Amino acid sequence: MTPAPTVRIEGLGLRYGRTAALDDVSLAFGDGVTGLLGRNGAGKTTLLRIVATAMAPDRGTLSVLGHDPGTAAGRLEVRRRLGYLPQDPGFYRRFTAFEFVEYVAILQEFGHRRERRAEVLRVLAAVGLADAAKKKIKALSGGMRQRVALAAALVGDPALLVLDEPTVGLDPEQRLRFRELIAGLGEGRTVLLSTHQTEDVMSLCHRVAVLDQGKVRFEGTPTELARLADGRVWSAPARAEGALAAWRTGAGTYRNVGTPPPGADLVEPTLEDGYLMLVDTSAEAVSA
């Protein structure tokens, strides 16, 4: 029997004044890492905030960890089992890493001092910051601060982790380490993350949803997303007229994405190519 999804969203809508940030969004996902891709303003943060119970939708139904966040009792249950890394965590810069995470642990009702301190040390160690516990937040690098924010989200070993652009601003090495960390967290729990990095999705996520102008344009595996560009990527000595994208590769040839001419030298598409095909054409939602 397939386990019930951790999050089930049906017909979700939310407007900010005249802007429809989410328009009839339906999605369901369970254990493992699910990625949300979409350009700026697609509605990713709004959707994550709703799943994390930080705001309520105007329309639609939502079930998170078997509870209805539309009720006060449901929100409380969800918040007890949820870890949320917002886009802008809003640190108290004078706090040390330990103090910041402990503050979150207090809000999470870790009342007993000794138990709470052990939990703070556990999550700091989990993100590789055991040695930086006494450092002030303001003295940490961007990557280390991002890890402190993740440690805070891990307090209480949540069943659901909601991460808004967790790898933004990280250098390539930090991004790699962060990916390793998040991939491990996806084992036996549900992780929902938003990102602009197609590489993050390819290397981390077992499912991906693409949002565009508040609508779900694709839901499937990363490989299925890449396959949307099957037969649409080719190599040529020059940039092709009318290509959606074309660039000169290190080998000196051009990699073109679009409608290839007859006999074109087709190449294997990447997830980025599939994403480009999707957001640059005005098709209906694609389900793989």
Ligand SMILES: Nc1ncnc2c1ncn2[C@@H]1O[C@H](COP(=O)(O)OP(=O)(O)OP(=O)(O)O)[C@@H](O)[C@H]1O
């Ligand atoms: N507080 C707000 N007031 C008015 N409009 C808003 C507000 N927050 C978001 N929006 C609008 O809602 C839409 C969706 O925004 P959202 O932040 O959810 O997108 P996003 O996909 O997370 O974008 P980004 O990748 O830039 O973070 C955008 O058009 C945005 O301008």
